[in-house]
């Protein structure tokens with residue numbers, strides 16, 4: 001079986017203690033990962049600090065060069081990385097291949113824009129010159145979830161490294177495999193030892209040790225709200241900035257003038273992608289009452305035609321990440337049965353070949369009251385809730401009626417309505433007549449309300465990994 005080491009100061013490290021990584025398509029173990037604790041986190045932070053002394057003396061062009069080289073190596077190893085990601089997460093192979101391509105793009109994109117990172121000169125009284133510098137924080141900590149291990153690794157590391165920081169990453173315990181592969185490729189790309197360290201392990205052990213470490217200068221976290229709150233508290237205790245991305249309950253808002261033929265396939269893929277285990281999943285449909293019946297029938301037909309299977313067979317829908325996650329989905333679906341109308345799904349597929357994996361059928365609820373759990377809670381599974389509305393005012397109220405505010409989409413041919421809705425909906429990203437943006441590397445992404453704060457992706461993501469220094473020089 002494959003063994004996954006930690007990568008600290010350029011060395012592959014094992015601790016003698018491991019945890020088992022399971023293939024969710026079969027339920028069988030496929031790797032043993034090194035279980036890091038406080039000692040390894042201390043070593044990783046120290047290694048990053050020491051590497052920072054070296055990296056801060058290098059030019060922006062040097063940083064761009066190593067990041068570009070890393071992107072090239074990811075592309076060279078694309079098939080191998082996609083196979084590993086497919087096995088680790090259970091996601092359909094073509095999705096894993098897309099994830100690899102987006103991962104490479106993150107490093108290329110930030111390699112490109114980092115050389116456009118500059119300060120300003122500021123008007124001052126005669127005899128003074130004032131300017132700002134955009135400087136890295138130093139050592140940045142990154143705690144990632146299990147749903148898109150490669151993309152999340154790149155999304156958080158690429159801007160941090162581009163800005164000149166040195167990093168310690170704690171990947172999710174369910175999916176530690178590919179983050180370590182990226183750290184290996186980074187060494188091959190010419191990263192000095194310690195510029196990127198990866199410490200696999202459990203959240204309350206390695207994760208908590210990293211978040212509360214006095215030697216870190218910034219934290220980036222994507223995951224659940226309770227853990228995000230704990231991480232923000234740890235950050236507050238050390239007075240370090242934190243970026244939190246805590247998921248959503250994102251609506252597709254479908255008006256009577258929408259092109260349903262175009263909308264329905266995208267509405268289905270917005271909840272089916274990665275088996276619904278996507279922060280920005282379109283998990284609610286709000287639909288005008290005049291097209292409600294037609295839309296539900298079309299979604300149902302597509303849901304029932306989806307091919308379910310192991311990731312490696314490249315189905316439409318792979319398994320959930322774990323039995324624990326499947327139990328959580330099932331329990332919310334049970335609650336949904338009491339609160340709304342179950343149209344299709346709501347159980348495990350009746351197929352012996354899928355027996356060992358953590359599969360769940362795509363599930364559609366209709367007539368979901370705004371207050372129902374399936375309309376309010378992030379389920380992180382292939383469960384879509386539909387709620388009809390009468391007019392624009394009600395649509396906006398429903399869209400904004402959860403604690404979250406990550407993504408929303410508006411489907412209409414009326415350009416005025418599209419602008420009004422984009423204005424009135426509380427979300428970090430609003431799409432019109434489309435959903436998602438194939439990774440959206442260039443587009444600032446992050447939450448309103450309880451979906452979190454801070455932005456990743458785009459130029460704003462790069463700025464977030466810098467601190468401003470203002471320099472004033474008397475020239476008399």
Ligand code: ADP
Pocket residue numbers: 143144145146170171172173201202203204206207208209211222223224225227228230231
């Ligand atoms: P999920 O419930 O979807 O697994 P979590 O928020 O628990 O999401 O996990 C996201 C990441 O946070 C994972 O890398 C996990 O190991 C880490 N984590 C979990 N608990 C803690 C904690 N107490 N402190 C720091 N990190 C944690």
